[in-house]
Amino acid sequence: MxxxxxxxxxxxxxxxxxxxxxxxxxxxxxxxxxGEGYDFAFEFSTQYVRTQRGEAITTGRTQLRTFTVNFTGTAYFKTEVSPHGFNPTVEEVLPAKLAEFTGKTLGSESLKLNVPAYRTGSYRFQVYGQNTSARIRISNDTHVGSTFVSAEWEAQYHNRSRTS
Structure with missing residues (x-):
């Protein structure tokens, strides 16, 4: 067999x-x-628009729209987004969004019970929060591994400052 x-x-x-x-x-x-089971979690740092010299632009407003994580040999992970940060009163009204990726495709050979499907690819998810307050995490609390290669984000940047 x-x-x-x-x-x-x-x-x-x-x-x-x-x-x-x-x-x-x-x-x-x-x-x-x-292996030994453990909880894996990674929280992204604050994302900033940068100048051509690589300096962070801290004026204006950067509104994060989406994140994309690229992975390899991964069977499972979660994305957790708190678009308005840690404020407990806001958190109850706007609870953290949770999306789960299992790597299973309906009709595929790998869609069998108790068999993890390891995949390589990318997963895009919504943020819709300001860069300085949004909390973005990826995590895995299962027995199967996750390997993340890179991440990218899309945002809208607007600056209303005037010079005289």
Missing amino acids: NRRETLIDPETYQWVAATVVSVPGDERAAKVVI
């Missing part, structure tokens, strides 16, 4: 010794991935 890998429920395997694990069934034909 030619299997890629499978997910084994941690409640069904047993530690026989410090370096030996016994799992139910015959898993010799499958790829074995062992």
Whole structure:
């Protein structure tokens, strides 16, 4: 049998010794991935429009519209956006938006239960918040890995200052 890998429920395997694990069934034909679960989270820093010399422009208003994250070998992650920051009263009215990416495509060979689908690509999501107050995070709290290569953003910049 030619299997890629499978997910084994941690409640069904047993530690026989410090370096030996016994799992139910015959898993010799499958790829074995062992690791320790942890919560991964990355929060983006404040984004600024920059001059040709790379200096941040802090005047005017930068309204973030969208973010795009580029990933490779990734089966799952979440994007979390708080367009108005941490103000608790605003947060209750405008709760954090949450979008989940699973890498599964309907009708594809990889759409099988308990088999993570690792993909390479990009994922675009909305922000619609000012650059100085928006909170943008990507996270993963599952057993499958995430690898992020880069991120880019789109924004509207407007400056009403006048010189005399």
